[in-house]
Amino acid sequence: MKRRQFIHSVGAGAGLTALGLSAGCATVGGSKGKVVVIGGGFSGATAAKYIRMWSEGAIDVTLVEPNPAFVSCPISNLVLGGVKQMADITTSYDNLKGRHGIQMVRDTVVAVDAKKRTVTLAGGSTLAYDRLIVSPGIDFMYDKIPGLNNADAQSKVMHAWKAGPQTATLRKQLEAMPDGGVFAMSVPLGPYRCPPGPYERACQIAGYFKREKPRSKVVLFDANKDVVSKGKLFKKAWADHYNGYIDYRPNHKVIDVDVQTKTLKFDFNDDMKADVLNVIPEMRAGTIARTAGLTTLDNRWCEVDFLTFESVAQKNVHVLGDSIQGAPGMPKSGHMANQHGKTCAAAVVAMMTGQEVPSSPVYANTCYSFVTADEVVHVASVHSYNVEKKTMLTVQGSGGLTPEANKLEGVYAMNWAHNIWADMLS
Amino acid sequence: MRLIPKLLAATFSALLLVASPSMAQDLQVKQWASACANCHGTNGRAEGTAVSLAGQPADELIKKMAAFKSGERQATIMHQIAKGYTDAQIAAMAAFFAAQK
Numbered sequence: 001m002k003r004r005q006f007i008h009s010v011g012a013g014a015g016l017t018a019l020g021l022s023a024g025c026a027t028v029g030g031s032k033g034k035v036v037v038i039g040g041g042f043s044g045a046t047a048a049k050y051i052r053m054w055s056e057g058a059i060d061v062t063l064v065e066p067n068p069a070f071v072s073c074p075i076s077n078l079v080l081g082g083v084k085q086m087a088d089i090t091t092s093y094d095n096l097k098g099r100h101g102i103q104m105v106r107d108t109v110v111a112v113d114a115k116k117r118t119v120t121l122a123g124g125s126t127l128a129y130d131r132l133i134v135s136p137g138i139d140f141m142y143d144k145i146p147g148l149n150n151a152d153a154q155s156k157v158m159h160a161w162k163a164g165p166q167t168a169t170l171r172k173q174l175e176a177m178p179d180g181g182v183f184a185m186s187v188p189l190g191p192y193r194c195p196p197g198p199y200e201r202a203c204q205i206a207g208y209f210k211r212e213k214p215r216s217k218v219v220l221f222d223a224n225k226d227v228v229s230k231g232k233l234f235k236k237a238w239a240d241h242y243n244g245y246i247d248y249r250p251n252h253k254v255i256d257v258d259v260q261t262k263t264l265k266f267d268f269n270d271d272m273k274a275d276v277l278n279v280i281p282e283m284r285a286g287t288i289a290r291t292a293g294l295t296t297l298d299n300r301w302c303e304v305d306f307l308t309f310e311s312v313a314q315k316n317v318h319v320l321g322d323s324i325q326g327a328p329g330m331p332k333s334g335h336m337a338n339q340h341g342k343t344c345a346a347a348v349v350a351m352m353t354g355q356e357v358p359s360s361p362v363y364a365n366t367c368y369s370f371v372t373a374d375e376v377v378h379v380a381s382v383h384s385y386n387v388e389k390k391t392m393l394t395v396q397g398s399g400g401l402t403p404e405a406n407k408l409e410g411v412y413a414m415n416w417a418h419n420i421w422a423d424m425l426s
Numbered sequence: 427m428r429l430i431p432k433l434l435a436a437t438f439s440a441l442l443l444v445a446s447p448s449m450a451q452d453l454q455v456k457q458w459a460s461a462c463a464n465c466h467g468t469n470g471r472a473e474g475t476a477v478s479l480a481g482q483p484a485d486e487l488i489k490k491m492a493a494f495k496s497g498e499r500q501a502t503i504m505h506q507i508a509k510g511y512t513d514a515q516i517a518a519m520a521a522f523f524a525a526q527k
Binding site: 384409 | 507
C-alpha cells in the first residue's frame, strides 16, 4: 500500500517531498492519530514537541496546560537569591503552536476515561485521544501538616517548589524581612523533586543575606539524616562561603506549622519560630495521576514500562517525569523528565506509525547546583535499559561529581538551562 | 526525460532503505542522540556558547568521545558522560549529528 501511494505521489510530481516525508511517517499527508499530553513541564512539553518532530507532523498533539507560560524550577533558586529575575526563568509556549503545530489548551484535566479514551477538562469539554501522556509533576501531601492543610495557610507559607507565583512571593517575603531575621526552611523525606534543590536554595538565600542582610541567617531543617545529594560539596560551600549564615539541622521532620506565630513543629525536637518560613511538604504524583488510577505504588507514584513509559495499570496511557516511580539511581529532575519525554516520544511514534519500539534506550542525567552566584557543582549519571531486569540501570563506571565548585561550570549550567528550555519549547 | 526513470529508481531504493527495518534503528539512534540536546541543543544545534554537534564530521566526534572516555581529554563532565556509551552507540550518534546541517 505504501508503494502504491508513493508511486501515486511521484506521478503527481511530488516525489522528493514524498521521500522527505517517508522517513518519519508511512502515510503521506494523513494523520496517524491523536495524542493528548497533560502538563507542559520538562517531560510533557518535550514529549509533545518530539512526537511532532519525529512523526513529521503525522501525529496530532494537543497539550493541556493551565499556566500561561513555562516557569523553570531549575535556576529559580537564583531568583530567590536575587541574582536572577522571574523573566529569566520564564519561557512562552508560543513556539510549540507556531513552529510545531501543537494545539495548546489552557485548562486542567480533571478526569480520564481510559475505556472511551477521553479526558475531561475543568472547563467542561472533553478531548479524545489514541494515546494519553500524563505528566502533571508532583503535588504536596499537605494532609501530613495539619496547620497548612487549608488554602489560607498555603497562601502565607510558601513551598516555592513549583516555580511561578510561589517563587515571586517567597522572594518578596525575603526582601521584606528585616536584617537580623531568621529564614527557616524544611526538606521533606525522599523521594522528592530535585534532591539537591533545598541545599542549593540555602546557599542562594544565605548569599543574599551575606550581601545585603548580614545579621540574618538560614536554618535548614532536614527530615533526612544527612544532605541527600552532593553532601560533601554543599558542606564545603557552607563552610567556605556561609559560615554563620547557614545552620543545618538533620533529622528534623516538620509535622505541623502554626501560621499565625510562624512556628515549625517537629516530631522530636523543640518548636522553632522564624521570620520567614519555607515549608516543602512530602510529595506524590500530580492529582490527575491519582484520580486516573495510575499511582500503583503506595497510591503515590506511577509505575511504568521503561521502554515506552506506558502505565502498568492502563493501556494507551503513558506517565512521565516526577510522577513516576523512578528506576534505581534515577532522580526526580527536570533533566531526567526531559529524557523521559524523548524516550516516550520515540516509543509513541513507533507504535502509532507501525514501527518497532526502540529496545535499548540510553540517556543521561546532569544536575548543576549553584553554590554561589556564579560557582557551580554537578552530579551526572548515564542510564541504560537492562533487558533482564526490565528497568533503567546506571552504567557502571559512568557519571560522577564535580571535584570542586568552579565558575566554568557556572557558564555550563546556564548553557544547560537555555538549551533544555529550547529543547522543550523552541 | 530519461532522467525520470532513474530518479524514480533512486528515490525508490532510498525509500526502501529508510522504510525497511532500519526505521526502528533510526528512532533508536534519534533517542540516543536526543539525550545530548539538553546541553548541545535539539538535533545538536546549540544555544549560547555551548558546543554545537550538528554538522561535525562523524570521525571527529568519535575521536573526541574516545578521548573523553579514555581520560586522555580533560573535561568537567563529558568524561563522565562518555563512559556511559558503547563505541557502537557513539558511532551511530556521531553519524546522526554529522548528517544534521
